[in-house]
Amino acid sequence: MITRRSLIAGALAGIALPSVLRAQEQPYVLGTLYPMTGLLSELGSIYTAATALALDHVAADKRLKKPIVLKAQDSQSTPQGGAVGMSKLANVDQAPYVLVGLTGVAKAAEPIATRAKVVMVNGGGVGPDLAGLSPYFWNIIPLADQELPTAFGWMKRNGIKRVALIYLDDPLGNALRKGLSEGLPPIGASLVGEFSAAPSAQQFSAMIAKIREVKPDLIYVASYGTQQTQIFKQLRDNGSTQPIMTYSVGGTPSVAALPEADGLLFTSQVADWDATDPLTRRFVDGWRAKHKDNPSTYAQNYYNAVLLYAQLLERLEKDGKPVTGDLLKESIATGTFDLVGGRARFSANGAIDMPTQLNRVQNGKFEKAS
Template identity: 55%
Template structure:
């Protein structure tokens, strides 16, 4: 069950504070899972996708009768912003008493993590890719490869293609700065160099001057790290203003507004390998049930949040078997004890930081469709 809470738009955010309708603990002590996704505003489409994956996993958990108690989902709107994240996380922790929170977005995570850590609430990320999300807190785990992994995958590929001078356009926020740092270490290591660094902000819309500066740096290839609809603006205006070099980015580009843009044809990006051909029973069941209702292939985000909820089920099941209480500390101990879990995409292994390692592909856009390159 989902309890929707709505906040107002970002500009009103501060005043909104906690203007969501709250409800204290319900029923007879179910396990409360929280979601902290953008549910309104420019990033709302991400929130919908994330929630769908988690919901399917909840259905499966209930059908399997894996746990002795009911599991309920409480939703808070993060608005995709650090402030929305801090407010929403406080509410999930203090009002809803969630013990396991699904989270996405880098800025949101960084603002919410201290609050969750203080309350020893486990936070699982399946959408944000900022490199410093690794080891953000002992209670903060990732089931998605982070941009640092995407950068170390693409850097040698670029150099091998003969594109040694890379112009880097990056968002001046926790996500973008983290990606920039990864690029600054990985690219020289692979034998390339940074031809120029160009910071942008989320609200920016005019990139003609930026294009002039990028062109002036004479790069072999242009890498940009932004998110949401701004990516389409960047691509269009770079192309319009005479940047003919190859454009490269990370997995965030896989959204409709980019894919439908004519100028995005040939864009190269990295993305976690989709496991739809895997033959293990967990993946097959996820895929079959997903396609039965949605009539199309799931996205990797669906997969990640399904895995996040499934992971909770497996951990709590293990703890119940051992007669231990289910809380942040015991969940973390159980994760580090077991390490290997049967998840969608096959067996997954977590490292000491609580991060799942996932293989990454290099793909390109052909006629709006992603095509594997390497």
């Protein structure tokens, strides 16, 4: 897998230009603010690999007058790291377009980016409050409230009446808690237990004992990273046999590799790796060649985020306009874009309109659930 170190090395190599040419031939800057260390470094590796693949394809197409150079900062999976990283990207690296992930990181970085008029594109965080966060903030992933109707549909079809929730006490966890408490009654179901976990928690036996007492038909888990996999493992090890459901973070390699996650249900955007359109084929075939497996929807999102930037740059070049955050923002708001998965348009609040599906972990693989 391509590492953050190799990406940064390539980026730095691209800026060694003679001073007399620098003003007119300075490359375009793409910033990334990924969790390369910390609880969610697994996701940062996926984001990085997808970004690298897309940059390879954009360079091979030779449709831009200047190259794109990567400037990468590590959010360390924390809001504080996100704020520090965005400050460097905006004020030192002068990146007009930055890819971000994780709800808490994005919310911490947003005020800095907005003041500097830096466009942020999120392909990983799904907190509903990321919609309308800033005129400069755009989501290329469906948010949690856009995923929940698919979950509710499955629950209704399968007669789920009693739902227990384990949620991380952070902005995303609380947003999913709110979405479930509001969305379950209309389908004739209810939350029969709400169990919050601190970000550092790794032991859940006492919580699981309480979950057994409320006798749920389904357990919904709103967590991520190593905590999420520990919850799945301990639920099964402590005798919980009910279906377990989560949101799109269920589609990560560490979850697929966990025997106790077999049968897990998770929602995500629609992904068809067998689609025959040229964009999807190039992405999927390129990913399989490099990583010997199918991509995830997270990889699709960050690949698409780079394609979006290239298309924006191409339009500004064609119109003879400079690359600024304001002009990038305006072009996103008024344009339609060819991405993996189809043509996309963004709503006024920065959300992308994209269908969702329910998936299942089965024998270490992901498959669409009926």
